[in-house]
Amino acid sequence: MTRIDAKFAKLKAEGKKAFVAYIMGGDPDLDTSLAVMKGLPGAGVDVIELGMPFTDPMADGPTIQLAGQRALDGGMTMDKVLDMVRAFRTGDSETPIVLMGYYNPIYARGVDRFLAEAREAGIDGLIVVDLPPEEDSELCLPAQAAGINFIRLATPTTDAKRLPAVLKNTSGFVYYVSVTGITGAAAAQAAAVGPEVARIKQSTDLPVIVGFGINTAENARDIASIADGCVVGSAIVKEIGAGKPLAEILARVADLASGAHSA
Amino acid sequence: MAEDGINSFMTGPDEQGRFGIFGGRFVSETLMPLILDLEAEYEHAKTDPSFWAEMDDLWKHYVGRPSPLYFAPRLTEHLGGAKVYLKREELNHTGSHKINNVLGQILLARRMGKTRIIAETGAGQHGVATATVCARFGLQCVVYMGAHDVERQAPNVFRMRLLGAEVVPVTSGRGTLKDAMNDALRDWVTNVRDTFYCIGTVAGPHPYPGMVRDFQSIIGRETRAQLQEQEGPGRLPDTLIAAIGGGSNAMGLFHPFLDDPSVRIIGVEAGGKGVDERMEHCASLTGGRPGVLHGNRTYLLQDADGQILEGFSISAGLDYPGIGPEHAWLHDVGRAEYVSVTDTEALEAFQLLCKLEGIIPALEPSHALAHVTKLAPTLPKDHIIVVNLSGRGDKDIFTVAKHLGFDMKV
Ligand SMILES: Cc1ncc(COP(=O)(O)O)c(C=O)c1O
Numbered sequence: 001m002t003r004i005d006a007k008f009a010k011l012k013a014e015g016k017k018a019f020v021a022y023i024m025g026g027d028p029d030l031d032t033s034l035a036v037m038k039g040l041p042g043a044g045v046d047v048i049e050l051g052m053p054f055t056d057p058m059a060d061g062p063t064i065q066l067a068g069q070r071a072l073d074g075g076m077t078m079d080k081v082l083d084m085v086r087a088f089r090t091g092d093s094e095t096p097i098v099l100m101g102y103y104n105p106i107y108a109r110g111v112d113r114f115l116a117e118a119r120e121a122g123i124d125g126l127i128v129v130d131l132p133p134e135e136d137s138e139l140c141l142p143a144q145a146a147g148i149n150f151i152r153l154a155t156p157t158t159d160a161k162r163l164p165a166v167l168k169n170t171s172g173f174v175y176y177v178s179v180t181g182i183t184g185a186a187a188a189q190a191a192a193v194g195p196e197v198a199r200i201k202q203s204t205d206l207p208v209i210v211g212f213g214i215n216t217a218e219n220a221r222d223i224a225s226i227a228d229g230c231v232v233g234s235a236i237v238k239e240i241g242a243g244k245p246l247a248e249i250l251a252r253v254a255d256l257a258s259g260a261h262s263a
Numbered sequence: 264m265a266e267d268g269i270n271s272f273m274t275g276p277d278e279q280g281r282f283g284i285f286g287g288r289f290v291s292e293t294l295m296p297l298i299l300d301l302e303a304e305y306e307h308a309k310t311d312p313s314f315w316a317e318m319d320d321l322w323k324h325y326v327g328r329p330s331p332l333y334f335a336p337r338l339t340e341h342l343g344g345a346k347v348y349l350k351r352e353e354l355n356h357t358g359s360h361k362i363n364n365v366l367g368q369i370l371l372a373r374r375m376g377k378t379r380i381i382a383e384t385g386a387g388q389h390g391v392a393t394a395t396v397c398a399r400f401g402l403q404c405v406v407y408m409g410a411h412d413v414e415r416q417a418p419n420v421f422r423m424r425l426l427g428a429e430v431v432p433v434t435s436g437r438g439t440l441k442d443a444m445n446d447a448l449r450d451w452v453t454n455v456r457d458t459f460y461c462i463g464t465v466a467g468p469h470p471y472p473g474m475v476r477d478f479q480s481i482i483g484r485e486t487r488a489q490l491q492e493q494e495g496p497g498r499l500p501d502t503l504i505a506a507i508g509g510g511s512n513a514m515g516l517f518h519p520f521l522d523d524p525s526v527r528i529i530g531v532e533a534g535g536k537g538v539d540e541r542m543e544h545c546a547s548l549t550g551g552r553p554g555v556l557h558g559n560r561t562y563l564l565q566d567a568d569g570q571i572l573e574g575f576s577i578s579a580g581l582d583y584p585g586i587g588p589e590h591a592w593l594h595d596v597g598r599a600e601y602v603s604v605t606d607t608e609a610l611e612a613f614q615l616l617c618k619l620e621g622i623i624p625a626l627e628p629s630h631a632l633a634h635v636t637k638l639a640p641t642l643p644k645d646h647i648i649v650v651n652l653s654g655r656g657d658k659d660i661f662t663v664a665k666h667l668g669f670d671m672k673v
Contacts, residue, residue, distance in 0.1 A: 108569025
């Protein structure tokens with residue numbers, strides 16, 4: 001059982017929805033980013049998605065593109081992302097951390113070495129956007145074998161024929177991308193997403209979390225109410241990008257979290 | 264053949280879309296169903312005579328194929344060695360080889376009921392070809408082009424607009440081809456239901472690399488027949504040379520000859536300011552290592568941490584940090600050789616062809632020509648080199664004028 005499994009079991013027992021927050025590792029620099037990360041659980045975040053910056057984030061909109069650019073300009077590397085996780089773990093051994101990004105920086109490091117280091121640093125799950133089920137032998141299967149959850153995205157184009165393949169080697173939770181598009185795109189309406197989530201839940205016992213485009217507490221509540229929780233990324237990254245003080249960033253996170261938790 | 268266990272170099276890709284370890288389908292889940300649909304549609308079209316009948320008709324009457332295979336007498340004499348033939352892809356409608364592939368993809372898009380076409384472009388040749396064929400079939404067309412390229416390829420931007428396409432300048436990254444491809448992928452993932460992504464080279468997720476190669480292979484098939492007409496039955500070229508951006512004009516020339524062991528095959532990458540640790544070049548095979556970008560595994564210019572580096576080349580069409588996966592494989596198994604030439608060498612070859620043959624080449628094939636000027640003098644007079652003259656140089660005269668210190672302002 002990973003920290004992710006434990007967290008969702010706990011939330012379920014409490015009858016609570018999950019609030020998942022995304023930040024870009026090292027945005028705009030390691031210290032600021034680590035301070036934000038450390039503050040997330042206190043602001044109500046149940047699961048942290050930590051972005052690994054990449055020069056060519058093909059699935060991301062401008063907000064997260066710019067965050068990755070800031071992080072890289074600030075000297076962020078894979079080593080430093082892992083250091084950030086280690087530093088976080090010295091004060092928090094419970095909050096699950098999911099690393100999110102693209103395959104090339106992992107491939108460049110070597111999959112086995114990466115998985116060993118990720119596990120040792122305290123990473124619980126991976127979301128790698130450009131690894132569909134067709135490429136499971138690359139990282140998904142080795143990650144599961146190493147005890148790290150591999151969380152897959154399901155999308156509006158994942159039809160009934162394809163869904164079993166998407167769910168097959170997924171663990172931790174299923175991330176339902178509510179719109180066809182890139183991060184930061186317009187939010188989907190809960191009324192439209194509800195049936196899609198229900199369809200996925202018929203085929204899996206894993207929690208289904210919905211993301212993309214959620215940017216208000218109300219939105220977070222509506223979406224969380226038709227799923228097992230929701231993810232907010234760009235709306236938080238935007239605050240960091242605007243150079244807001246830590247307290248303000250965390251207040252915004254707390255507001256979004258309270259939305260999800262009121263569902 | 265050179266490699267143990269390889270009976271044919273022409274059978275790839277395999278069912279996973281791989282050429283050896285290269286290729287594959289490294290795309291987000293949103294795009295996967297569409298990519299599988301496209302693969303099925305292409306597999307069907309490939310064996311459908313009506314699909315090829317329509318292609319042949321358009322190639323002949325709209326593009327002007329076959330393109331001539333031209334013996335270049337004065338260039339040959341000047342170099343004093345091998346006989347040099349030019350495969351005149353620059354005479355195609357729209358001025359380059361790019362339209363060979365665009366026609367195939369647009370016919371597929373029509374079969375799939377897609378109404379909106381997107382494309383990325385570097386030099387603008389693929390964008391112009393796509394805008395042209397979209398106009399021909401009344402399809403909406405959006406072309407992503409790096410802001411830096413919009414500037415250095417202004418004539419092509421205007422052409423695309425005249426043809427009714429929307430040109431979107433891309434400012435992310437350094438504003439070149441790689442960034443245009445990122446934005447095209449972002450558009451595709453957003454508009455996946457009605458949009459067809461017309462990729463301009465032998466890269467991207469499976470089935471693109473193999474499919475684009477198949478559409479471009481008309482170049483090599485014609486060359487094979489035309490050389491025999493001119494040099495006698497059974498005569499094969501001794502050496503094939505083509506420039507490589509993503510590698511489509513090269514694959515098109517090379518592929519039909521891969522299983523002819525006597526044919527030496529050379530791809531020429533853009534060496535920019537020189538292939539060294541400054542990394543101011545686009546020679547992915549000579550200066551890169553395997554990685555995953557834009558849907559496929561291939562050789563990439565990248566740093567130790569797997570971050571992609573910006574290439575550098577005088578030629579917008581070669582300014583890409585990757586290379587098609589089939590080239591990566593041909594390189595690793597040793598069936599083809601890959602070399603690089605610098606901006607300066609390409610500029611010299613550009614001028615040489617203008618003066619000796621009355622042909623203004625694009626900067627991309629000028630790289631191939633530059634390698635010919637090094638190789639031909641070392642070879643006997645009965646050795647036959649075929650160079651892919653992939654495009655004409657009209658689009659490049661402003662860039663060349665600037666480098667030669669000629670003031671174009673009127
Ligand atoms: C005339 C010409 N040749 C070559 C290229 C390079 O592309 P590829 O390597 O796919 O042939 C381009 C690309 O824009 C081009 O315009």
